[in-house]
Amino acid sequence: DVKVTQSSRYLVKRTGEKVFLECVQDMDHENMFWYRQDPGLGLRLIYFSYDVKMKEKGDIPEGYSVSREKKERFSLILESASTNQTSMYLCASSSGQDVEELFFGEGSRLTVL
């Protein structure tokens, strides 16, 4: 069974803290993505990666960075969390041959106080 695993389902952090969100996929997919989902705003792409050590900005990269040191792992980093980064974060992956079908993780709900 295909699996995208996000390390934390729920996190509560304080303003200014550094936050790491981890995502691991076991499907040997080339492409990995980080989205955030907010009511009324839908799914918005933060960053994506199509290969190890490669990264591309999505639509809303400000305030975020990413790391992809291994093919199966894609990390989202909030260097200094702010309250407007309170959101549901969804990691997804897709194969290089079929980039359209995204497999999503269960999501990480981050609250920044």
Place this chain on the structure above:
Amino acid sequence: QKEVEQNSGPLSVPEGAIASLNCTYSDRGSQSFFWYRQYSGKSPELIMSIYSNGDKEDGRFTAQLNKASQYVSLLIRDSQPSDSATYLCAVSGAGSYQLTFGKGTKLSVIP
């Protein structure tokens, strides 16, 4: 900025009826079109993809694409309460790794 527009709903239909969900997109160069279903508290899952003009049927689901009108729709026949979810339209361009999602339409099927 590529845009994908959907009516937010909620769309309410009685059990057994046809539910019709609509989506328009701004990028005329878009090549691939998808419908994802998202149950409350869950992640999106792919239910239909369509790449050429016309209809594509899969069980109770039919996706329709009209590139000239930049319009894609999803029909759900014999709607069931288990179809109650938010449906997300997603679009990608040629050679693009990125999907642009609409904000979703919430569907409620009333028993």
